[in-house]
Amino acid sequence: MFSRRTVVYLTRCLSSIRTSASGQNESNLVPRSLPEPLVLAINGQINEEYCASYIYRSISYHFATSSVCLLGLSEFYRKLATEETEHAESLADFLLFRNNPVTLETIAKPPERKWSANIGKTLCETVELETKLSGSLSLVYEAAEKQRDVVLMDFLTKRFLRQQCDSLRTLQQLTTKWNQLAAAPDGTYQFDREVRKWIRSSGHLPK
Secondary structure, X not given: OOOHHHHHHXXXXXXXXXXXXXXXXXXXXXXXXXXXXXXXXXHXXXXXXXXXXXXXXXXXXXXXXXXXXXXXXXXXXXXXXXXXXXXXHHHHHHHHHOOOOOOOOOOOOOOOOOHHHHHHHHHHHHHXXXXXXXXXXXXXXXXXXXXXXXXXXXHHXXXXXXXXXXXHHHHHHHHHHHHHHOOOOOHHHHHHHHHHHHHHOOOOOOO
């Protein structure tokens, strides 16, 4: 079954699109089964999101081990993992909403790394992964635009693309904060405390 949030969103989405796009061809506004290229693109994105979630969860577990004990970073990466899982589930709900099948693929084993050994590199690789997800989402949007599927275009813009911009900005801020603290004698632990404070606040990084 769809999550309540997804059902509410899709209902509002359809209502607002019909109102704002009254001058467009009505056949483009009615939810219908998606063409094969869009089904393949969305299923591919679902698996990309699950793969990212798997990697983030692995990083979170590493930071939470008793030999590392950077619980702020562990909590941050667990949050990222949860967000990517929610993205995958929202996309799957959308496919089902449009009467299309969801196809899951094998998820590769996350790399075994001591992520805490070079936090700056870990953050940079996280930025790269988020950039990759944003790029693949943009390709799904372009495919939807090509098919003139305004429902899918609106769904992607409101549910994903804006949030990806926010995520990238947050990661860039964290990278800057790390560079400011890395050279300090206890910079790693200061940074971890800053991350933990940020997670538990309104979402703004401490100055």
